[in-house]
Amino acid sequence: MTDILIRNGRVICPDQKIDHEADVLIRDDRIAEIGTTAASAAEVIDATGKIVCPGLIDMHVHLREPGDREDETIASGSAAAIAGGFTTILAMPNTDPPVDNPAAAEFVASRARQADLATVLPAGAITVGREGKELTEMALMSLAGVAAFTDDGSWVASSNVMAKALKYAKLTGLPIISHCEDPGLVGSGVMNAGMVAVELGLPGVGRSAEEAAVARDLVLAGETGGRLHITHVSTAGSARMIREAKARGVNVTADATPHHLVLTDECVRGYNTCARVNPPLRRQEDVDALREAVRDGTIDCIASDHAPHAAHKKECEFDKAAPGVIGLETTLAVLITELVNGGILTWPELIARLTIGPARALGIAKGTLRPGADADVTIIDPAAGHVIDPATFVSTGRNCPFAGRSVTGRAEIVIVGGAVKSA
């Protein structure tokens, strides 16, 4: 493998608290050193004016394979990841059939190796069939390469099963990722319960549907000592409870999505099915509280919850539309534009939430440019202005709530394991 020298970029590595101009030398598939180096290398990348950071990690992505290849495949999804600047993604197991056994996990890992683009870590289901009743073979799945357990798409409604899952998963050292949505409180709701829902005549989902579930999971994590990660936090109340739980030592991490950090339920007006998502887009005060939680680290990372759907699943009545929005190819630009250029986060804070944050939440040795680390690097042009156009996406999905938005910032070069990748 050729060595690569990335010169003159602004190197941001939150793990090492580095944020200054430097060169990065890659030897084989490892980071060799950071500094002003007189070394030469077979391949030289001029990163003048660019940001050089650890390869970005997205710990919540739906690749739809096995089963719904019309929505996305492991190949197209991992290509979309590269296009968006992500070198590692966690693939959710709510496929059809679900990834609830070692063979299915091995299938996902093997397809990802074939695509040879972003690193795809499979997640395994917590319960068989994601039915919320019996635990899966967590230890065997862990041997097959699973990096986390989640029934995402569904919450484990039985408190007894969730408590057992948190205890048992300690055997693997892997986190239990919880999609906090009490189905009884969701009912037939299709958007946030608020004035917009009343005006549009659409049934609403109260914040209690998430907060009651978050409260339960935090209590169980505290008592069992299990390793809990709460995904796609969407309300101010959830953020407040997570902050308080962390302060008293509960072993919990959390992520929020770009769309919950930018959009509100106003986006649903006109019955826009690209704004239908679980959990739903909430109020401005939730957006503001989530931004503060990302800033102060209550929310450790930002994950897209990339959820592609074939066109016919969205071009229909609002209450029949499949919930979900894509995000791999818009996350970076939206976050740079709204959070960094909007003065909410500094560059190192944003990069941390996309690198060392998810790496620590998953307990994986990535998200850093420490010498000896995997040579996963993302080079970002912070000033590239463009208009979001889903028709140009590499992902098979087009269900993007940011279509037509003017944004700044783009991933230009993505290196995975020392090899430059193109989508």
Added chain:
Amino acid sequence: MWNRKHLLGLSELSAGDITEILDLAQHYRAAALDERKAADTLRGSRVMLMFFENSTRTRVSFELAAQRLGAHVTAMQMEASSVKKGESLKDTVWTINAMGPDFIVVRHSSSGAPWQIASWVGASVVNAGDGTHEHPTQALLDLLTIRQRKGRIEGLRVGIVGDIAHSRVARSDLIGLAKLGAEVVLIGPPTLVPEAFARMGAEVSHDFDNTIHQCDVLYMLRIQRERLGSQLFPSVREYSTFYRLDAQRMQRAKPDVLVMHPGPMNRGVEITPEVADGPNSAILEQVSNGVAVRMAVLDLLYRNRR
């Protein structure tokens, strides 16, 4: 109104638009009830009725309204259509639109469906009721009825009683009444009348007995038996005891209170026969006014198409 292509909801109309429709409907009252007085304003045009939900009065009312303006009408039986084979809404309306109708009158169980349809077709779309969102022509005929019987709408106090949360009729009436200057109080149990509606310009009350005397108009909504068992209210008996309009409760009301109901009624549940069929009731006038209002709506939309 003459610059509008569709009638989707009262939320999009101004007070002036609404008044214009009511005035034209008043003019059509005679033609609405007598075949021999029909006009030919829509002669040569085609009206497609696409009712994805059941209906008695609205469907027949639109059919008669269109015919009495001289239009050709096709009333589709959606239960007998390829929707049963799983054909999507988009394909269904695209197929019909490809046959060149001037109007598509649609009733659908999904809130927002008429808006989505309007973005897919060249025809003028008239909303005959979408999910729990709006039923604009119902509200318009209600407004006409109130105006006829009370001489005005501004300054009246209208009580709407029942399952407000799931009623598209209540929403459209609330919007129309507020735009024309009436006060609205929404009455029912907390699970059926959420406080959020107070922010739509209405008052909320859970105490019918102590609010009824304030009302110039009592608009009774059907309690849907399908809602039983969904933890919204425990029994019909309990609901009727506190919210039914019967002779005893009528004694607390103003002597000249106007009693209305959009139909269909559950006689005995939300209203008793003696009140529904009594001297304060305008229920059948609502139905007659419905044909006139729908003639006015089609007339005004058609002016924009020619």
